Amino acid sequence: MTDFLSVLVSGVLVGTVYAYMAYGLGLIYGVLRVVNLAHGAFLTLGVYVTWWLHFTFGIDPLVSLLVTAPLGFGLGAAVERTLVFRLRDSPPVTTLLLLFGVWLIVRNVLYLVFGGTDRSLLTSYSLESLALGPVTLSIPRIVVSAFSLLGFVALAFVLKRTWAGLALRAVAQDRGAAALSGIPVDRVWATAFGIGSALAMSAGTLMSLFYSVTPEFGARFLLKSFCVVVLGGLTNIGGILVAGIGLGVAEDLTAFYIHTGFRDVVSFLVLVAALVMRRVDAEG
Amino acid sequence: MVLRFNSPRFALLAFSALFAAIGGTVACGGEEGGLRIGAALPLSGKHANVGGFFRNGYELAVAEANAAGGIEIEGQRQSIELVLYDDKSDASISPSLLERLIAVDGVAALLSGYSTPLVQAQVIVPMRRGVPFMNAGGASQAIFREGNEWVFGALSPVESLASTTLEWLMWEQDHDRLPAPLRVAMVWQNTDHGREYRTGVHTVIERHPDRFTIVLDESFEHLSSDHTSLIVKVRSVESDVFLSDAHEPDFLLQHRAYVEQGLNHVAVSYGARGPERSVREGLGEAVAHLVSAQWWTRDLPYERSRQFVELYEGEHGGPVTEYYPAVAYEAARGLIAAIARAGSTEPAAVRDALMALDLEDSLLPGGRLHFPADSRYQIRNRCVIVQNLPDGGTRIVFPPEAADGPAYLGPGR
Structure with a gap:
């Protein structure tokens, strides 16, 4: 029973990380109908900026959020204004390739600046854990889970309770109708891309608490983010949270009770199943 | 022109x-x-x-x-x-x-x-x-x-990393510092490197079945997103020695989970991982006493x-x-x-x-x-077993002719 509880809790904690790194991808797809292949680049940048701030100035990763989130917003909005916006009426594959190009550029710049060595950081609480009866919980993972839930609440509040959120939802539902009713669609697009990128970079910051980073870091987690977004519903933030947790738990239980080697297979089985189910739904 | x-x-x-x-x-x-x-x-x-x-x-x-x-x-x-x-x-x-x-x-x-x-x-x-x-x-x-x-x-060969590590454990058994048989939990990265490490462990154990018992033998995927469930599995089998063959990103994540779950073994080794500077940066004092097999170390006499x-x-x-x-x-x-x-x-x-x-x-x-x-013209030398010291240094613990001190052995189960 102790083992089951340990694995279950670990799955929930990992799942909230998956959810946090997928929020931005879901938001951008929801509003712009763009699959942001540069998402992995923003995740990786988040880890590197955090590592650099910690290594150079000794800044705690959680404090770094004050830098990485606004930086992510600015970079994301700039990418949208200078690149994505120009291709707004092109076929989706054009934007897909463009953002893939952005990712490759960022990756290569990171290789030039930081090299290919694994970089990781150590804080006073990096290896701390909390014993709750027979179950041991990692403090950094609890912190990241708390931020994931906080991110979900904040995002839900913005989307449901603010004018900006209303505008985002309006553009997501019908760009033309939103424009006719006076919503500045161009600005909403930039805002959505900025928020999505800010979420990705801040996810990178939080992930730096337990993952090491190389310029390939984003590739490692981009596919996982896709799985979560597809499973949770492409535009549904609440669904993404539930899907992230569900995936984390499924992976950990599979790894423990069946075989550790099947851990990643779960993600892709889920992805395929979700895509097939959606197809059936659409046709039904 | x-x-x-x-x-x-x-x-x-x-x-x-x-x-x-x-x-x-x-x-x-x-x-x-x-x-x-x-x-x-x-x-x-x-x-x-x-x-x-x-x-x-x-x-x-x-x-x-x-x-x-x-x-x-x-x-x-x-x-x-x-x-x-x-x-x-x-x-x-x-x-x-x-x-x-x-x-x-x-x-x-x-x-x-x-x-x-x-x-x-x-x-x-x-x-x-x-x-x-x-x-x-x-x-x-x-x-x-x-x-x-x-x-x-x-x-x-990678097998030498594993075989030298087990030779060291047998040497400790011969000197009454470790019991026999030792219960070994082994996990390995599902790559050529990991498979050869596993072969190295099995080859030695088949020759010395009275010295070791394998209680866990499981692979994991390279660049796994979490190792907690694997470490819980290691905890559940109650072993004396934990052997893992992992590249650096998986090693960092795996040993983090090991420390978080509060495991104790008499010896813990992640193949060749351990003494690198980047590892110290990521895990600090948590890598003290880790044992690693090396192809060379600067302290060789x-x-x-x-x-x-x-x-x-x-x-x-x-x-x-x-x-x-x-x-x-x-x-x-x-x-x-x-x-x-x-x-x-x-x-x-x-x-x-x-x-x-x-x-x-x-x-x-x-x-x-x-x-x-x-x-096939690949050198077949034994590796050297090195243990990380709490002060950030390392010590050769095996082979005996190169060792500069006894190994620290953990409290175990």
Whole structure:
């Protein structure tokens, strides 16, 4: 029973990380109908900026959020204004390739600046854990889970309770109708891309608490983010949270009770199943 | 002058432009016109850091040989020129750079790049072209194929990491510091490296079934997003020794989970991982007492090893904490020694000299550089077992003739 509880809790904690790194991808797809292949680049940048701030100035990763989130917003909005916006009426594959190009550029710049060595950081609480009866919980993972839930609440509040959120939802539902009713669609697009990128970079910051980073870091987690977004519903933030947790738990239980080697297979089985189910739904 | 598309001059220019585009810069050491040896190294991209260590090691060996007057080839003393290309850590580029080294630069022999996948891609070229190739960058036995006679390995097989670790544990049992049988939990990365580590463990245990009992034998995927469930599984089997073969990102995540879950074993080893500076940066004091098997360490009490440390640290600053430059240096030194003994740059003569080479002043553990035919010309030396100390240093704990103190053994279950 102790083992089951340990694995279950670990799955929930990992799942909230998956959810946090997928929020931005879901938001951008929801509003712009763009699959942001540069998402992995923003995740990786988040880890590197955090590592650099910690290594150079000794800044705690959680404090770094004050830098990485606004930086992510600015970079994301700039990418949208200078690149994505120009291709707004092109076929989706054009934007897909463009953002893939952005990712490759960022990756290569990171290789030039930081090299290919694994970089990781150590804080006073990096290896701390909390014993709750027979179950041991990692403090950094609890912190990241708390931020994931906080991110979900904040995002839900913005989307449901603010004018900006209303505008985002309006553009997501019908760009033309939103424009006719006076919503500045161009600005909403930039805002959505900025928020999505800010979420990705801040996810990178939080992930730096337990993952090491190389310029390939984003590739490692981009596919996982896709799985979560597809499973949770492409535009549904609440669904993404539930899907992230569900995936984390499924992976950990599979790894423990069946075989550790099947851990990643779960993600892709889920992805395929979700895509097939959606197809059936659409046709039904 | 008109340059036609079908002219040889255009073809030469296009060929040069293509290689300039894919191969990056060329670095040379020694005087031009001498004997040439070459390598395609990962000087940029994901293995750039290790590639730099390899370049330093190769350059040091060449500089040393040149300082001693070069080598005698067919009655004439010649200096050695090292020709290096950057393969950008890309296995699809690396073989074409070796082709260029042979066809355009006219190298007499090749030195390897780094990482098993890159070296696996490289070895096809020397085997097809019949050029001696000295490998210091890939330990996997998959590199040394059936019928191989051109590829020589200065890095002992991955199996040696496992077998030396178990030999050390048996030595501790023989000295009544550990009980027998020991319950071993083993996890391994699902790659050639991990599979060979597992084979090494099984080979020793099959020979000594009274010494060890395997209670967990499980693979995990490279770059896993979490290792907690695996570590909980390790906890559930109640073992004395925890062995894992993992590359750095998985090692960092796995040992984090190990510490978080509060596990205790008498000995914990992650293959070759442990003493690296980057590991200390990521895990701090949590890596104290980890035991690792190394292909070389700076504390080895051999004269050649001490000379290398002095030379290397004098040239590049120190301390040299990684095995890469030492093995690269030794591989290049062995290759140069073989060419000198052959007294010729003729490939078959150099190959035969490498087959017969037996340097007894090697800096590698065991002190011998020799390529046995029965291991397809891959060196078969034992590794050296090193334990991390709480103060950030390391200590050799095995083999006994090189050990500088007893190992710290954990409290266990």
